[in-house]
Amino acid sequence: MIGLDRLALNQATTDRWSVAEAVDGCQRAGIGAIGLWRRQVGEAGLAESVAAVRRAGLHVSSLCRGGFFTAVDPDARAAAMADNRRAIDEAAALEADVLVLVSGGLAGSGKNLPAARSLVADALDELAPYAQKSGVRLGIEPLHPMFCADRCVVSTLGQALDLALPYPSATVGVVVDTYHVWWDPDLDAQLARAGDRIASFQVCDWVVPLPADMLLGRGHVGDGHIDFRRIAAPVEAAGYRGWVEVEIFNEKIWATPGDETLRTMKDTFARELG
Amino acid sequence: MIGLDRLALNQATTDRWSVAEAVDGCQRAGIGAIGLWRRQVGEAGLAESVAAVRRAGLHVSSLCRGGFFTAVDPDARAAAMADNRRAIDEAAALEADVLVLVSGGLAGSGKNLPAARSLVADALDELAPYAQKSGVRLGIEPLHPMFCADRCVVSTLGQALDLALPYPSATVGVVVDTYHVWWDPDLDAQLARAGDRIASFQVCDWVVPLPADMLLGRGHVGDGHIDFRRIAAPVEAAGYRGWVEVEIFNEKIWATPGDETLRTMKDTFARELG
Numbered sequence: 001m002i003g004l005d006r007l008a009l010n011q012a013t014t015d016r017w018s019v020a021e022a023v024d025g026c027q028r029a030g031i032g033a034i035g036l037w038r039r040q041v042g043e044a045g046l047a048e049s050v051a052a053v054r055r056a057g058l059h060v061s062s063l064c065r066g067g068f069f070t071a072v073d074p075d076a077r078a079a080a081m082a083d084n085r086r087a088i089d090e091a092a093a094l095e096a097d098v099l100v101l102v103s104g105g106l107a108g109s110g111k112n113l114p115a116a117r118s119l120v121a122d123a124l125d126e127l128a129p130y131a132q133k134s135g136v137r138l139g140i141e142p143l144h145p146m147f148c149a150d151r152c153v154v155s156t157l158g159q160a161l162d163l164a165l166p167y168p169s170a171t172v173g174v175v176v177d178t179y180h181v182w183w184d185p186d187l188d189a190q191l192a193r194a195g196d197r198i199a200s201f202q203v204c205d206w207v208v209p210l211p212a213d214m215l216l217g218r219g220h221v222g223d224g225h226i227d228f229r230r231i232a233a234p235v236e237a238a239g240y241r242g243w244v245e246v247e248i249f250n251e252k253i254w255a256t257p258g259d260e261t262l263r264t265m266k267d268t269f270a271r272e273l274g
Numbered sequence: 275m276i277g278l279d280r281l282a283l284n285q286a287t288t289d290r291w292s293v294a295e296a297v298d299g300c301q302r303a304g305i306g307a308i309g310l311w312r313r314q315v316g317e318a319g320l321a322e323s324v325a326a327v328r329r330a331g332l333h334v335s336s337l338c339r340g341g342f343f344t345a346v347d348p349d350a351r352a353a354a355m356a357d358n359r360r361a362i363d364e365a366a367a368l369e370a371d372v373l374v375l376v377s378g379g380l381a382g383s384g385k386n387l388p389a390a391r392s393l394v395a396d397a398l399d400e401l402a403p404y405a406q407k408s409g410v411r412l413g414i415e416p417l418h419p420m421f422c423a424d425r426c427v428v429s430t431l432g433q434a435l436d437l438a439l440p441y442p443s444a445t446v447g448v449v450v451d452t453y454h455v456w457w458d459p460d461l462d463a464q465l466a467r468a469g470d471r472i473a474s475f476q477v478c479d480w481v482v483p484l485p486a487d488m489l490l491g492r493g494h495v496g497d498g499h500i501d502f503r504r505i506a507a508p509v510e511a512a513g514y515r516g517w518v519e520v521e522i523f524n525e526k527i528w529a530t531p532g533d534e535t536l537r538t539m540k541d542t543f544a545r546e547l548g
Contacts, residue, residue: 106499111499111500111501111504112501112504113456113457113501113504114504117459144419144420145418145419145420145457145458146418146419146420146484146488148456148457149480149482149498149499150482150483155457155458155459156459156460158459158460159459182387182422183387183419183422183429184419184429185391185429185430185432185433186430186432206423208423208424209424209487209488210420210488211486212485212486213483214420214483214484214488224423225380225385225423226385227385227386227387230385230386230387230388
């Protein structure tokens with residue numbers, strides 16, 4: 001059982017809202033935390049975003065996102081590293097619980113999947129000291145294997161944990177998003193193994209058929225095939241007591257008024273996880 | 275290196291061809307084996323299909339497919355079991371190397387994934403003795419995790435092996451299809467573990483973006499992101515010396531004349547695997 005006092009809005013769910021609108025929406029809905037996206041934070045300005053969440057007394061459960069570590073070209077790689085350092089600075093300013101990292105797809109490695117995966121390990125090695133110094137926790141997010149080619153070569157929670165383990169848990173953790181991991185026959189074992197590495201728990205549902213753009217096929221909690229309690233139980237058993245973000249990429253939900261989306265979020269969260 | 279003498283046509287690649295047309299096409303192209311589908315075998319008649327492959331001296335590398343074990347309703351379950359026994363009879367008559375099994379999605383189990391997965395184990399328990407008596411090898415095929423909800427709750431090679439191991443290897447093996455397993459960080463270890471359990475090796479490529487119907491997004495070997503040699507090497511090292519089927523679901527390829535498709539298959543196979 002997870003109470004509504006741990007429900008957080010991930011800004012991707014109300015993609016059309018600016019930071020200020022999302023902050024106001026959370027206040028109206030009595031939601032205590034928000035996962036912010038760098039695009040909207042950039043549009044609002046970092047200082048203004050910090051001021052907005054502070055004024056509202058809103059906690060920042062995550063900043064989304066850094067990563068995209070798989071460029072092979074030295075200039076592209078240097079640019080990615082610089083951008084990730086900026087993302088760490090932003091996460092520090094926002095006092096976000098975690099900076100979510102999506103590793104990037106095959107990209108410059110062509111068809112060499114092991115090579116692309118080792119570029120992710122290299123990037124973490126470079127970023128972890130900077131994150132530690134900045135007091136920012138990095139969260140490696142495994143994405144569903146269907147995104148392996150074009151978006152994220154980290155495909156399982158086990159793999160994310162292998163990448164995180166060389167670093168202090170306070171510096172590098174993992175992100176558990178039900179959409180990406182629900183199918184994994186090894187999930188319970190990996191959640192037990194994760195322990196205090198779980199830096200973020202995100203929820204949305206798997207709805208079939210998927211739409212043409214696979215990125216946008218996610219549904220409200222309860223609308224699809226995922227048994228949320230079955231995943232939440234080992235997340236809790238691992239010791240996770242943090243915020244639970246509802247993060248949904250879905251054109252229809254984006255076209256819905258934000259306040260209505262937040263009401264639906266609260267209802268479905270209470271029903272499926274409360 | 276895999277020679278063209280091990281190349282087989284899976285009939286799904288030339289979906290519009292009848293059994294007789296596919297057999298003739300293989301003969302014209304000098305392809306020595308064919309993976310048949312039950313729909314086309316049913317349309318042609320089993321006896322006629324057996325006669326066609328015998329007359330042509332063509333080996334049947336697989337029969338596709340049995341499975342769909344996840345119905346909970348007793349009548350639906352009994353019907354599925356009866357259909358799988360018929361599939362075993364057909365595989366025996368065709369002297370197919372393997373009857374490919376796709377487990378079925380969540381179906382009647384609702385959101386209970388572990389329950390659906392245990393129904394697959396139960397079904398194997400019921401079918402394995404019949405397959406053994408019939409001299410037919412069952413091949414459990416893990417499908418890509420994106421099909422977990424609606425088509426196949428067996429999502430990894432490791433899981434397929436766990437299901438196969440209680441039975442003699444000659445009775446229950448696994449099917450390795452590059453499209454379904456290429457992303458798996460545990461693939462090499464599981465292929466080594468598989469040893470003589472590998473009952474079929476199927477190849478096609480992962481092309482992005484996927485089309486609206488995810489089933490039909492596969493590409494010719496070499497057209498996408500899969501490194502075929504990297505997967506073929508541990509398959510060979512595990513001891514697999516059987517046929518390698520090209521199995522592609524793709525509307526554009528289906529609209530191409532079959533002889534042209536077979537030429538492309540031979541060229542790309544020689545380039546990417548030869």
